[in-house]
Amino acid sequence: MKKIKNFEDVVCPFCGTLCDDLKIILEDNKIIEVDNACAIGTAKFFSSNVSEHRYTKPMMRNNGKLEEVTWDEALNKAAELLANAKRPLSYGWSSTECDAQRKAVELMEICGGVLDNTASVCHGPSLLAIQDVGCPTSTLGEYKNRADLVLFWGSNPVHAHPRHMSRYSDFIRGYFRVDGHLDRTIIVVDPRTTHTAQMADMHIRLNPGEDYELFNAIRALCRGVELDVKEVAGVPIKQIKELVEILKSCKFGVLFFGLGLTMTKGKHRNVDAGISLIRELNEHTKFNLTPMRGHYNVSGANIVFTWSTGYPYSIDFSKDYPRYNPGEFSAVDILKTNDFDVTLIVASDPASNFPKDAVINMLKKPLISVEPHKTPTSEMADIVLPPAIAGIECEGTAYRMDKVPIRMRKVKNAPEDCMADYEIIEKLIEKVKELKGE
Numbered sequence: 001m002k003k004i005k006n007f008e009d010v011v012c013p014f015c016g017t018l019c020d021d022l023k024i025i026l027e028d029n030k031i032i033e034v035d036n037a038c039a040i041g042t043a044k045f046f047s048s049n050v051s052e053h054r055y056t057k058p059m060m061r062n063n064g065k066l067e068e069v070t071w072d073e074a075l076n077k078a079a080e081l082l083a084n085a086k087r088p089l090s091y092g093w094s095s096t097e098c099d100a101q102r103k104a105v106e107l108m109e110i111c112g113g114v115l116d117n118t119a120s121v122c123h124g125p126s127l128l129a130i131q132d133v134g135c136p137t138s139t140l141g142e143y144k145n146r147a148d149l150v151l152f153w154g155s156n157p158v159h160a161h162p163r164h165m166s167r168y169s170d171f172i173r174g175y176f177r178v179d180g181h182l183d184r185t186i187i188v189v190d191p192r193t194t195h196t197a198q199m200a201d202m203h204i205r206l207n208p209g210e211d212y213e214l215f216n217a218i219r220a221l222c223r224g225v226e227l228d229v230k231e232v233a234g235v236p237i238k239q240i241k242e243l244v245e246i247l248k249s250c251k252f253g254v255l256f257f258g259l260g261l262t263m264t265k266g267k268h269r270n271v272d273a274g275i276s277l278i279r280e281l282n283e284h285t286k287f288n289l290t291p292m293r294g295h296y297n298v299s300g301a302n303i304v305f306t307w308s309t310g311y312p313y314s315i316d317f318s319k320d321y322p323r324y325n326p327g328e329f330s331a332v333d334i335l336k337t338n339d340f341d342v343t344l345i346v347a348s349d350p351a352s353n354f355p356k357d358a359v360i361n362m363l364k365k366p367l368i369s370v371e372p373h374k375t376p377t378s379e380m381a382d383i384v385l386p387p388a389i390a391g392i393e394c395e396g397t398a399y400r401m402d403k404v405p406i407r408m409r410k411v412k413n414a415p416e417d418c419m420a421d422y423e424i425i426e427k428l429i430e431k432v433k434e435l436k437g438e
Ligand code: SF4
Pocket: 012, 013, 014, 015, 016, 017, 018, 019, 036, 037, 038, 039, 040, 041, 042, 161, 162, 163, 164
């Protein structure tokens, strides 16, 4: 007889919204139904079922082809590569749980390597700006209950965080926003007419790459300075003045910003200007900001790396103590300058999205991939260590985009004898220590 199991209040380990109200139905360790999740969250749960896309056993390259090996063989070889490396690079870590991230710091410290997470190609500039000028922020629950003005700048939650608006920022009813959507004004600042922009009450269509100019024009008008121009960043002064009045007169506003702000010209200076605007708006009303974090635990990676080393990403251990320098110790820069000899990629697929010359260099040297699914990176790796998927096949803690830690559940068993990411890294640490005589 088939065994059916129901799980409620399951956390979705896909995006930084970390929805915690999913219902999962399991039939003989196979997920057959996912309720409440969006399309991308649902796809992640179904992708955990064993299929041709899933690794169930460790693999090692032999005569150009990946072949199944035992865990001992794969772990011994990976440990040998890491122990003998002068400067290993480890990258990824944002789509796994906090214990694995903690172990990552230990492993790279022992190896004298470079440790980076995906923040270096997404919200790294936000972290730099926050280190410079601080960050007036709050929780998604607070925004749900209080925010009557929501400003999305360079982010498109309809596609990147599909349940954000229905759970926290627009349609949801809150304690002081009893009519949900009708009680809020939504403004989108984006050069493109995205689906989020189409749903907004106001769309400010600025020129690409001119966010910094627009922020500072808003700041000037907020202070009562008259601008002697007809438009800034392609936006007519009349519309900017209208925006300023809306911003100043709301009861509780929030700025959510995405990669459209952090990865365009100006980078951390854009975020710096955004934070300065929020600080100034707090002289007129209550206003906060929160970065729209993509990977479900990239916030956790920044937090865990910071409480272990003092720094959130791009950390170098080659001098036996942690050094921090984004732009020098970021994974893309290390790969481009060829300043590494082995790569350990965990829960990430840089071959799909890093610059071509960085990927070419990565593939010239030994590559270890800890990855449950076939990806361009894992398929070109020399060793593949397949883990249990965190938040589906093992428990763990992840930090939501507003830095609230949430405990993720296990709903099914991992295939074969796949171990959790942290167990794999723990075993590598033991073996590397043994090889190094520590
Ligand atoms: S919005 Fe994000 S966390 Fe929520 S169900 Fe969709 S992918 Fe998962």
